[in-house]
Amino acid sequence: MTISPAARLYLRPVAPVDSPIGYDGQVARLAGGLSWFAAYELIATEGGRRVAQQLVPVERLPGLLTQLPDAQAERLRTLAAASSAPRPVIRAGERTLRLDQPLVAGILNVTPDSFSDGGKHGDDAEAIAQAGFDMGLAGASLVDVGGESTRPGAEPVWEGDEIKRVVPVIERLAASGVPVSIDTRKAAVMEAALAAGAHIVNDVAALAYDPRAIDVVAKAACPVILMHSPDPAQSPHGGSGYRDPLIEVFDWLEARVDAVVSGGVQRSNILIDPGIGFGKSLADNLALMNGLTLLHGLGLPIMLGASRKRMIGALDHEAPVQRRLGGSLALALKGAGAGCQLLRVHDVAETVQAVRVWRGMTDHGLVGQPR
Numbered sequence: 363m364t365i366s367p368a369a370r371l372y373l374r375p376v377a378p379v380d381s382p383i384g385y386d387g388q389v390a391r392l393a394g395g396l397s398w399f400a401a402y403e404l405i406a407t408e409g410g411r412r413v414a415q416q417l418v419p420v421e422r423l424p425g426l427l428t429q430l431p432d433a434q435a436e437r438l439r440t441l442a443a444a445s446s447a448p449r450p451v452i453r454a455g456e457r458t459l460r461l462d463q464p465l466v467a468g469i470l471n472v473t474p475d476s477f478s479d480g481g482k483h484g485d486d487a488e489a490i491a492q493a494g495f496d497m498g499l500a501g502a503s504l505v506d507v508g509g510e511s512t513r514p515g516a517e518p519v520w521e522g523d524e525i526k527r528v529v530p531v532i533e534r535l536a537a538s539g540v541p542v543s544i545d546t547r548k549a550a551v552m553e554a555a556l557a558a559g560a561h562i563v564n565d566v567a568a569l570a571y572d573p574r575a576i577d578v579v580a581k582a583a584c585p586v587i588l589m590h591s592p593d594p595a596q597s598p599h600g601g602s603g604y605r606d607p608l609i610e611v612f613d614w615l616e617a618r619v620d621a622v623v624s625g626g627v628q629r630s631n632i633l634i635d636p637g638i639g640f641g642k643s644l645a646d647n648l649a650l651m652n653g654l655t656l657l658h659g660l661g662l663p664i665m666l667g668a669s670r671k672r673m674i675g676a677l678d679h680e681a682p683v684q685r686r687l688g689g690s691l692a693l694a695l696k697g698a699g700a701g702c703q704l705l706r707v708h709d710v711a712e713t714v715q716a717v718r719v720w721r722g723m724t725d726h727g728l729v730g731q732p733r
Contacts, residue, residue, distance in 0.1 A: 363404070363406075363414050363416040364414070365406050365414065365430065365434070366406070366408060366413070367431050367434070368408060369406040369407060369408050369413060369414070369434070370406070370407045370408070371404065371405070371406055371407075371434055371437055371438055371441075372404075372405040372406075372407070372441065372609065372612065372656060372659065373402045373403070373404060373405075373438060373441040373442055373445060373656075373659055374402060374403040374405065374653060374655050374656040374659075375390070375392055375399040375401075375402060375445050375655040375656075375658060375701075376399060376401050376402065376403050376417065376655065377399055377400040377401040377417075378392075378397055378398065378399050378400075378699065379398050379399065379400050380398075380727030380728075381398070381727045381728050381729070382398045382728075383728075383729075385400070387420075387421050388400060388419070388420055388421050389420055390420050390442070390445070390446045391446050392445065392446065392655065392658065392700075392701040393445065393446065393447070393448070393449060393658045393663075393664075393701040393703070394446065394447055394448025394449055394461075394462055395461075395462050395463060395464075395701050395703070396462070396463055396721070396724045396725070396728065397699060397700075397701050397724070399420070399655075400419060400420055401417050401418060401419050401420060402417070402418045402420065402423060402442070403415055403416075403417060403418075404416050404417075404418050404426075404438075405609070405656075407606075407609060410605065410606070410609070410610075411605070411606070412606060412609070423438070423442060426438075427439060441659040443661075444658065444659050444660060444661030445655070445658040445659050445661075447661055448461075448462065449461040449462075449662070449663045449703060450630050452541075452561075452562070452585050452663075453561070453585075454504070454541030454542075454561035454562065455536065455539065455541065455559070455561055456539060457539065457541050459503055459504065459541060461663050461703040461704075463703075463721060464697070464698040464702060464703060464704070464705055464717055464720075464721075465503035465504065465703060465704055465705070466501060466502050466503060466504075466704075466705050466707060466710055466713050466714050466717060467502060467503065467504040467505070467506050467543070467665070467704050467705065467706045467707070468494070468497030468498075468500075468502035468504070468505050468506065468707065468708075468710040469506055469508070469669065469706060469707060469708050470490065470493060470494045470497065470505050470506060470507045470508070470531070471508050471511070472485075472490055472507060472508065472509045472527040472528055472531055473508065473509060473510065473511045473519075473527070485527075487530035487531050487534065488534070490531045491530075491531050491534035491535055494507070494531065494534075494535045494540060494542075495535070495538065495540065497710045498540050500710045500711040500714060501710060501711065501714030501718075502710045502714070503541065503704075504541045504542070504543055504562070504704065505535055505540055505541070505542050505543070506542075506543045506544075506545050506564055506706060507528050507531055507532055507535070507542060507543070507544055507545060507555070507560070508528070508544075508545030508546065508564075509523075509524040509525075509527035509528040509545075509546065509551070510524050510546065510547075510548075512566050512598055512640075521548045521550045521551050524546065524548065524551045525550065525551055525554045525555075528544060528546075528551065528554075528555055528558075529554055529555065529558045532544065532555055532558040532559055532560050533558045533559060535559070536558065536559025536560065536561075537559065541561055541562075542555075542559065542560045542561055542562070543560060543561065543562035543563065543564045543587070544556070544560040544562070544563055544564065545564045545565075545566070546563070546564075546565065547565050547566055547567040547571040547572060547575070547594075548571070548572050548575075549572040549573075549574035549575045549577075549578045552565075552575065552578045552579065552582075553578055556578075556582050556584060561584060561585070562584060562585045562586065562587065563578075563579055563582075563584060563585070563586045563587070564586075564587040564589075564635075564665075565586065565587065565588065565589065566589045566591060566594070566598045566637070566640065567589070567591065567594035567595070567598065568588035568589055568590065568591070568594055568615075568618045568622070569586065569588065569622055569625075569627075570594040570595050570618070571594055571595055576622055576625035576626065576627060577625070577626070579622075579627050579631075580625060580626030580627045581626075583628065583631065584631065585631045585632070585633060586622070586627060586631060586632055586633070587633040587634070587635055587665050587704075588615065588618055588619065588622060588632060588633070588634055588635065589634075589635035589636075589637045589640070589665075589667075590611050590614055590615055590618075590634075590635065590636055590637035590640070591637050591640040591641050592640075592641035593641070598637070598640045598641065603643070603646075604642070604646055606649075607642065607645075607646040607649045607650055608649050608650060608653040608656055611636050611637070611650060611657075612656055612657060612659070612660070615634050615636075615657070615660060616660060619632055619634070619660065619662065629662075632662055633662060633663040633664070633665055633703075633704070634657060634660060634662050634663070634664055634665070635664070635665040635666070635667060635706075636650050636654070636657060636664070636666070637667075638650060638651070638666065638667060638668045638671055638673070638693075639667075639668070639671040639672055639673060644673050644676045644677070647668075647671070647673045648673070651668070651693065651696055651697075654666070654696075654697065654700035654701075654702065655700050655701060658701060663703040663704065664697075664701070664702045664703055664704070665702070665703070665704040665705075665706055666693070666694070666697035666702040666704070666705055666706065667706035668690065668693035668694070668697070669690045669693075669694070669705075669706060669707040669708045669709065669713075670683045670686045670689075670690055670708055671686075671690075671693075673689075674686040674689030674690065674693070677689065687709055687712060690707060690708070690709060690713070691709075691712060691713060691716045694707060694713050694716060694717070695716055695717075695720055698717055698720050699720070705717070
């Protein structure tokens with residue numbers, strides 16, 4: 363493979379192995395977690411187009427670096443180190459969320475019109491909070507509370523109404539010690555939710571919708587999840603398509619993280635989300651799901667939100683949202699295997715069980731097999 367000095371390079375961890383035992387120097391750990399891999403897919407782009415790609419065994423990467431210009435070698439060295447480095451823990455009040463294994467985040471919509479469960483819990487804050495408590499009992503490590511639907515075509519919600527919806531629920535959950543994130547793109551809602559006890563901001567607009575959002579998160583010094591969408595300043599479902607969704611999402615997130623850090627947010631407080639289903643076609647979503655490990659090159663924890671998404675119906679005879687559990691579990695396990703640290707789901711108990719079985723198989727593999 364000949365690489366032009368002008369090419370922009372990427373590394374995607376591939377070739378997963380069951381155990382690192384007996385493979386010293388031949389495998390690398392994925393994001394400090396339970397998964398290991400034996401090779402990288404080296405991708406070269408010029409002008410936004412892929413011009414070359416090649417599989418590079420882990421043990422051969424150091425030799426390859428000696429053959430490249432200094433800038434390209436340093437970029438690959440940085441990407442490789444970031445892909446394997448452990449992710450820092452998340453502090454959520456008195457709770458600490460370790461990110462060396464996949465955790466489940468339960469979706470708690472306080473809305474009448476969300477695409478999957480709008481109005482399911484009514485408008486009784488006590489009943490809605492109880493649904494969040496139940497998620498915790500079922501094994502959710504985090505409850506993600508949202509007061510505005512982000513389904514395609516949903517009407518914007520005035521921030522005052524959004525605050526009235528989420529604050530009473532967050533107060534109840536936080537008082538019981540449940541780790542809570544607030545799913546919003548509005549600075550005023552972020553402020554009110556954090557004051558009510560929320561620990562994390564989860565923004566589908568990656569702090570680009572509200573001009574005050576970066577400052578709010580920076581001053582709060584709280585973790586924040588930045589989700590990719592094509593046109594976050596307007597609608598999370600905008601955009602005009604992608605030539606190479608995996609590379610474009612990586613580049614967008616890389617640039618957005620840099621902008622948020624420049625705005626005063628600590629990099630160690632940032633998580634990323636590829637935005638499955640937001641302004642993306644079925645082909646785009648499949649490309650992202652199959653290439654998730656590339657995003658570890660940013661060195662940040664990944665949240666995957668694919669639960670009950672439209673892509674499941676598109677692949678299964680237009681199955682309605684109420685019959686997308688199997689597809690949701692398949693996507694969650696794909697994310698777990700790709701090293702995603704947070705799985706954002708509607709069906710908490712079922713996903714927790716699936717992840718526990720995945721964890722059992724992974725733990726068995728890490729013990730190693732007789733030789």
